[in-house]
Amino acid sequence: MSAALRLNDLNFAWPGAGHDILHIKSLALQKGESLFLYGPSGCGKSTLLAAIAGTVNIAPGAIVVAGKDVGAMRGGARDRFRGEHLGMIFQVFNLVPWLSALENVVLPCRYSANRARRAAPDPSTAAQDLLTELGLADPAVAGAQAGSLSVGQQQRVAAARALIGKPSLILADEPTSALDEDAKIAFVELLQRECRQAESALLFVSHDRSLENHFDRAVSFSEINLPLEKTC
Numbered sequence: 321m322s323a324a325l326r327l328n329d330l331n332f333a334w335p336g337a338g339h340d341i342l343h344i345k346s347l348a349l350q351k352g353e354s355l356f357l358y359g360p361s362g363c364g365k366s367t368l369l370a371a372i373a374g375t376v377n378i379a380p381g382a383i384v385v386a387g388k389d390v391g392a393m394r395g396g397a398r399d400r401f402r403g404e405h406l407g408m409i410f411q412v413f414n415l416v417p418w419l420s421a422l423e424n425v426v427l428p429c430r431y432s433a434n435r436a437r438r439a440a441p442d443p444s445t446a447a448q449d450l451l452t453e454l455g456l457a458d459p460a461v462a463g464a465q466a467g468s469l470s471v472g473q474q475q476r477v478a479a480a481r482a483l484i485g486k487p488s489l490i491l492a493d494e495p496t497s498a499l500d501e502d503a504k505i506a507f508v509e510l511l512q513r514e515c516r517q518a519e520s521a522l523l524f525v526s527h528d529r530s531l532e533n534h535f536d537r538a539v540s541f542s543e544i545n546l547p548l549e550k551t552c
């Protein structure tokens with residue numbers, strides 16, 4: 321199996337912080353594998369996802385996604401790489417509220433021709449299929465403005481948007497925090513099924529350990545992250 325993600329001596333400090341918030345020796349995630357990374361609030365989980373997504377600067381060699389060195393890429397190349405190889409689901413779903421659910425799902429394909437090619441047979445059909453698989457088959461929902469949907473519906477739209485065009489890696493940052501216990505588990509199972517189908521690796525970070533048995537592997541953030549000055 322080839323690695324979807326490899327971390328190697330990853331160090332990162334926020335400007336002015338005076339110490340590393342990330343100090344990770346190594347971590348690997350294989351193609352199609354799902355990893356649940358748990359740790360308390362403020363320990364650096366979201367910072368790690370930002371580093372992997374290339375939205376903060378990290379040293380070359382520290383993060384490799386789908387065989388590409390994220391830190392070695394410059395701004396524009398990093399944005400294109402993110403659009404092509406990553407799917408992201410956040411606590412706040414970041415949907416464009418005035419676009420329809422379907423238009424939101426298609427969005428990543430507008431920024432990456434390779435991703436659009438992988439969304440077979442075409443991005444609109446792939447988006448519709450994903451919405452159907454995620455329980456949003458009703459045309460009234462697919463056509464509704466994202467801002468008018470319920471939290472649970474928006475979350476599934478965000479998942480479909482992350483999954484379209486089979487990205488190498490899905491980054492999920494506490495996407496179930498607004499849901500009740502049953503809805504959380506149902507969502508995580510749906511997400512896992514879709515990731516397996518797309519062969520996308522899944523890195524899911526959370527402080528809520530009740531979900532950990534639903535993943536291939538669960539790791540404590542404090543086990544892999546050993547800040548020089550411990551913060552959590």
Ligand SMILES: Nc1ncnc2c1ncn2[C@@H]1O[C@H](COP(=O)(O)OP(=O)(O)OP(=O)(O)O)[C@@H](O)[C@H]1O
Nearest residue numbers: 334335341359360361362363364365366367368527
């Ligand atoms: N943009 C930023 N600029 C400076 N410091 C930041 C920034 N974002 C986060 N931090 C700091 O980095 C530390 C880790 O924050 P981070 O959001 O990564 O933690 P977390 O584990 O994801 O927390 P939570 O579970 O509450 O989301 C915190 O001390 C936070 O204040």
